[in-house]
């Protein structure tokens with residue numbers, strides 16, 4: 462009898478342990494109860510606040526896609542049984558998007574601090590749905606209160622090295638939304654391709670959006686495939702994507718690179734370079750000496766005109782202007798650049814880069830926009846209102862925060878998803894080794910900052926540079942499952958984050974990726990970091 466009791470308690474204990482809540486990123490507070498709630502075609506959605514139709518439609522589109530049924534929307538005085546209720550509720554949290562969710566036997570009740578919070582509640586509910594096509598979807602009874610650690614939760618995608626079509630960009634945004642990211646950094650211009658239609662400068666896409674070949678293998682390559690490739694987004698497509706993102710509470714920050722990484726633009730308009738060309742849209746990777754001429758007034762006219770069209774397409778407060786990896790080789794030899802240095806009493810070519818960025822900042826500020834630049838914009842002096850994206854480690858971010866500038870952290874050793882997920886590379890990558898455990902361990906607030914300085918860290922993002930990602934499934938593979946770890950870095954409070962506790966939920970994410978037919982790396986299982 463006693464033994465029977467012991468086995469019974471052991472069973473309860475094991476059961477309690479296995480009752481993990483499969484939500485990523487991990488909610489701030491959550492408790493699971495016994496029992497479940499079933500969502501079926503007879504379940505109704507009740508909207509108790511205005512502006513929630515979009516989120517209800519999002520949920521229905523998800524159900525339709527994966528389970529082949531949709532729910533009716535009912536008026537708020539319907540009997541509150543077999544319902545999903547969406548509502549607003551004041552929550553005491555400074556970062557927008559807080560929500561609570563209670564699931565009992567009769568209903569799922571989601572209350573958001575704002576529309577975004579309700580959307581995140583729905584994302585959490587979606588994550589609880591079974592991975593089985595069924596007309597009765599059982600979710601566990603539970604209560605959650607949840608909110609984000611950082612205001613800036615970003616993902617970047619380089620569409621310059623390889624072009625990815627609008628449908629794939631939307632899929633990328635869906636993955637971001639699933640994990641409660643709120644900022645998409647769209648790297649639109651590169652040496653290897655210009656991807657955004659600019660009506661005033663048609664050559665940018667007629668000439669600059671295509672290259673006549675791509676190197677084979679790792680840079681400098683074993684040859685060239687001599688295959689023309691490229692593409693661009695029309696302004697109509699861009700508007701559609703910006704709206705698609707907004708419907709998922711994601712802001713799109715466009716990046717227009719200057720003064721470097723501009724060979725596609727220079728090929729289209731050679732007069733904007735120091736030598737006048739001729740130039741060629743690049744077919745190999747790495748840093749290029751040819752950059753926009755900083756001494757030529759036409760360069761600034763061109764960039765301001767381009768930015769005018771960019772601003773009209775993107776409502777984002779921030780415009781990313783690049784600023785990274787811009788060699789000074791041409792500027793040192795260019796009479797116009799040297800004249801500019803003289804005329805403005807600049808110390809050297811670094812100061813000339815600072816002049817360049819500050820001039821563009823002034824222009825964008827006059828249009829009520831703020832600039833973000835890679836950490837090279839610190840060299841030669843920061844533009845007065847610039848936000849710094851720290852990629853060459855954390856030092857740029859530390860320096861900028863100490864200078865009271867906003868910072869977004871994206872150091873290569875934690876946030877570069879172009880690095881390998883396995884110690885021995887399992888496909889051609891740029892180099893580096895970034896297993897998911899390392900991503901998970903990242904804390905965007907450097908120890909060197911005091912509490913006041915730390916406030917300048919808006920958040921972080923992971924970058925997906927696509928030199929060695931020529932097709933969508935490779936991007937998915939490099940993204941997943943590291944995206945799930947990054948979401949927890951950005952959303953979950955530091956003291957609530959735990960790699961051990963994350964791992965069983967990660968295995969559940971693997972099941973989700975299989976269910977969604979996504980390509981992902983299982984290196985966590987085959988190549989654990991602990992075996993290092």
Ligand code: ACM
Nearest residue numbers: 785786835852926
């Ligand atoms: C960068 O990775 N060049 C910002």
Ligand code: ZN
Nearest residue numbers: 735754795798
């Ligand atoms: Zn020049």
